[in-house]
Amino acid sequence: MKVAIATFAAIPDGGAEAALLRSSLASLGVTAEPLAWDDPEADWSSYDLTVIRSTWDYTERLDEFLAWADALPNVANPAAVLRWNTDKRYLRELAEAGVPTVPTLWDPDDIPTDWDEFVIKPAVSAGSRDTARWRRGEEDEQARAHLAALRGRPTMVQPFLSAVDTEGETALVYCDGEFSHAARKGPILRAGAGVEGLVTGEDGRGAITPARATEAQLALADRALSAIPGNPDILYARVDMVTGPDGAPILMELELAEPALFLDHTPEAPDRFAKAIAARL
Secondary structure (H helix, E strand, O other), X not given: OEEEEEEOOOOOOOHHHHHHHHHHHHOOOOEEEEEEOOOOOOOHHHOOEEEEOOOOOHHHOHHHHHHHHHHOOOEEOOHHHHHHHOOOOHHHHHHHOOOOEOOOEEOOOOOOOOOOEEEEEEOOOOOOOOOEEEEOOXXXXXXXXXXXXXXXXXXXXXXXXXXXXXXXXXXXXXXXXXXXXXXXXXXXXXXXXXXXXXXXXXXXXXXXEEEOOOHHHHHHHHHHHHOOOOOOOOOEEEEEEEEOOOOOEEEEEEEOOOOOOOHHHOOOHHHHHHHHHHOOO
């Protein structure tokens, strides 16, 4: 049995998580090979399954990426899920379905006046690319310039929630529909720093530590996963949330395309993920 781990050219080996996954799959008799998703020499039909992992350059070539995924003989997560989830306007659908989400202005003409601090970002983005946090009054000119630079792309503006700085985001990772483990992500966006580019963890932003999920966080994750249109077969999911002003968790993102799964922060996680993959072969 042979599995392709889809990555991109900048990290041809798929990175640390891919190494852990390959080792766990090997113990199950499954060969896993990292391949850049746009590798012209790759024969995707020779693999029993393609698992989308670190395909982090797709945001600049979304249509090409989705066409590639559509053509794969067997892919996880499914191509229809990738199409829905790679545009953050899915959050609007989840909010309309009753899932508590961060308030969002979609494609606004101007910066908000109701929030003292806010975040501007494109709806198609990975690793906080083209995303920045601004302070009303102090940085209006820079914020308007950022908004103008994104004109023509689906854009979202959200309030910056103070809990991101004080306690961080919590990410709940699911494997084959079951809760696997949780992690805490430190602050990524620095006040007044502007757009800082792709988050890699090397500059101190977004530090990851293990976490224990609360009942309220698990309940929110279940609501979000249950609201995915069509109830698709999901191999993996990462549900990112933060504590809202009322103390209850609210959804930041539901990551179903190419999220880091923090496999190196929970000893059992790589084997758990590998077994779920092997069960699909």
